[in-house]
Amino acid sequence: MVDRSCDLSQDLETLHSNEILKAKSRYLRGNIAEGLEDTLTGAVPGDDPLLMKFHGIYQQDDRDLRAERQRRKLEPNYQFMVRMRIPGGLLTDRQWLGIDRLSRLYARRGLRITTRQTFQLHGIRKHHLRLLMQGIRDLGLSTIAACGDDSRGVVCGGNPLLSRVHHQVAQLASATNELIIPKTRAYPEIWFQEPPTAPPNAKDDPFYGPLYLPRKYKVGFAIPPVNDIDVYGQDVGYIAIVENGELQGFNLCVGGGMGQLDSREDSYPRLAEQLGYIPAQEAPQVAEIIMGIQRDFGDRKDRHRARFKYTLDRLGNAWFLEELAKRRGKPLEAARPFQFVQNADVPGWQLGDDGLWHGTMYIESGRIDGALRDQLMGFFQQYGGRIRLTTNQNLQLVEVGDYELEQVKWRLDDLGLSHRMEPHLQAAHTLSCVALPTCGLAMAEAERYTPRLLNLFERLKAQYGLQELPITLRLTGCPNGCARPYLAEIALTGRAPGLYNLYLGGSFHGDRMAQLYASNVDETRFLELTAALFERFSAERQNGEHFGDFLVRAELLDKAPVQIR
């Protein structure tokens, strides 16, 4: 018998308070509309900020100003982060220019490309929220379920060299996205002030039901040999199987997830496990079926054990495969062979098999603000191709015709953008989350510290002759894992201002977890520890060996320095 003591079969009153909140929210309406009208505060009162996440909106405040404003008898400097939903990260030039304009009207820190290939706008004031949401709608985009306990934006990897396959996979990703997003009328009612067509009822979201999911649910598609999306970090990861240039289907991986709490032993990052193979056209339905399984069996009492990875660990793969086969009507086929070689982007121009050009442009921490925003706006005013955001926070110019390539390069040159297309290896292999001052979870700096860290790191590499070798380096402000730190060769996760936990030994293409090497290291200690390992690496490195692989082969990770505990 399956243990159902913590899932939605239990009495609502015994579940986590967030479940009760969702149940009473009338399909995500809550009192958001009333809270928007309250002029005494820049926040949305009560529990509504939790519901607004399902609408793609995080309530935040500028933490740099908290103490000063408290003294001044003012509430925190409340503001909102709005995250869009851009399946596969694909945009037209018109959409780019529209988003650029919205960011100038309503946002404070430009645009930020996220690790789920979408845009975040920071610093939106409450009285601008509706205007912004309507502006996003007018561009044919949405923010629904970009956060919250639901299916987040479906990511789709890129592979310019297999353009036709990429097209097919991107279409499946988009179809999956459409199938599994929440459909509640709360969204147009609140943000577009559309009149209700009916009172809130089960038809709002028949598949999700009133409790939605126990936690977030992430689906991603990767196209080997590039694992840019970090398929092993997804709740459901699809690895495209291509034979003779044709897309056949997908290997199915389940149960990946980055988040953990430092204070709980039973909270951990986990790699998705590859369990089988499905035909290509079934991908959307299978993602929905698995979402249904997680909806029905996920832990709704303990939010720190609610992700799908814990459901799988609790109930077992055998149970899952049986449940999946039952709901799907047939078992999975055996997984097929494939190979990954990297999980980063390759900056610069590549010619696709469809004869069109694809250029990857490096964007530090995905932040597009100030001069860079102006340069890109200028560029996209005369650009005929399409735009793709990558899961490594970079920007791709895709589907550029042969005839226009020369002119595009000229314009990039004119606007001072072409250096971003040069294969500046380390920067393109570095990720950071937003962290301070707006993220409520951050305990240390990330994005704002990246330029300095990157500089020191590159100097260190050069000292040991490693400047030509990319190493995946990821920096987050907390253990929650927004920049997928546990899949990096080197990662720092924030513990306190200036202090990080150092994780080492992930693989270069993201299929091996990094492990905790030292706790509470500051910058000096980080550089010392890394220098010692670089010294060994540069002396003992085998041909073509990556840093993470070397650490594992040389068994250096078990000889971790004494940890402060």
Next chain:
Amino acid sequence: MSAPPSPLFPPAQWQQIEPLLKTLDARQALWLSGYLAGQGGQAAAASLPAAAPAASSSILIAHGGETGNGRGLAQKLADTVRASGFGTDVMDLADLRVRQLGKRDYLLLICSTHGDGDPPEPAQPFFDALLADNAPKLPNLRYSVLALGDSTYEHFCVAGKQLDERLAALGATRLHPRQDCDVDYQTPAAAWSEAVMQALASLTPAASAPASAGSPAPVAEAGQQYSKQHPLSVEVLENVRLTHPARRDAIHHLELELPQDDLALEPGDAVGVLADNPPKLVASLLDATALPANSAVTVAGESLPLVQALRQHLDLTIPGTRFLEYWAQLSAAAPLLKLCEEGASAQRQYLKHIQVLDIIRQYPALPIAQEFVDALRPLQPRLYDVANSLRAVPGELHLNVKAWSYEFGDRLEPGIASHYLAGLTSGDSIRLYPHRNVRFHLPEDAKAPLILIAESTGIAPFRAFVQELALSDAPPPCWLAFTERNFEDDFLYQTEWQNARGKGHVQHIDSLFLQEQPQATPASVVLENAARLQQWLDQGAHLYLCGDKDLLTACEAEFGSHFGAERWKALNKDKRIHRNLY
């Protein structure tokens, strides 16, 4: 029925007193003790607290944290404390001020450490004040600290340790040694609570009576009158700039210590502040006149050095006709002499556009100190509305001050009094006296709804109103409309208004921020709910206007044209419109 605590009371009288005392809450008890002390001297004050525990002997449980663990523990502890028959208050360190501890006998602190050894962010002001060099001594306080932390950090429980050590250094006594807790805090926290309860039980009966009864508040001579001539000197406790650092006419919140509670200031009243002239201006005048700073002069019959007369007693900016005549004679400057022969209106016109120092620099001369002093006008006090209710916040006087500047020819001149107040720091002392605003008091009918319309620092008396209303069992409906520049930085006392609305002390708060809604007016914002306004007025509401004269006069005119001149006249006649405009 217990025996009278003192042979002073015959049992029959005590029978009447005791039931009443039992019904008092902490605030009422405190007020009553002060009231009786003022009425009858020390005897009454000394005997009262023994019978009716005043606020001081209730046990303060304070918690600081960002995750809610501390709050949860504090509430649990409060339940235990209450169950044992003690009075208790639970406060967040974010809301607690160090000097309130001086009035307390028992403090139980639960505090977590964040990041690598930092106090909880909301509690930072408390920490800063406690660790400051001028923190008050706390010899009567008994306390114990429960420190929460995470031992995987190097600086484990540091915030709690800091509190513990600092309180001891300030003279407070540990009731029970500090307990440090790791992330699994439940068991040690429970053990600490139990130990603290035991310590309290063994101490309190003996300790609370002398601690609260032993230090009766100093009692002022009954009926002592402070005035412009006999101002009261008070100490500045705190000066907070409320507005953004970049704003030129910054608005400050000042808290002053009132050692005597006999100023008889009602909400709506003001104080006259005797400001000092800026030292720079005094120095410039001494330079320009070449007078020695220590020349002895007499001002209003009092002998004092010239520098003090210039700093505290004389108006150094606006010249009068007396000064004009004196300086004309002294300097023998033809233009001044000519002006003296012209009519009063020409002189007034001239004096309006020139300041004392300008005249002296333009027509240099060497005056005699006493003559110079006699020629200047006396420095006038400036009135500031009191921003707190003295009943709600006893022992303190709050002011809300805009550092105002005015254009004078091609330069910007700082307002003397407002810049003086804005520049004060804690520990400075200032001279003031009470000024009653009888026509701006709360209505006699305690049920009459209140409509309070404030522009900028005009919010001050309304803050006092609302604090006063919060003490009432049945406060009247209250509607506040506030006008300033910008929501994010100029919402004066925003968190207090949020609190007041949350507790139902104010029902409606409208705000107008002119940078965001330049086309709106205070009246148009209120008239968005015209039906409610009509209804409240029909129910006998009183309307108060406080702040900028032009803006609020226009506001009243809009109301007048909305409701009709006759209706407005009638309201005026009923004395239901109250104005405090400047």
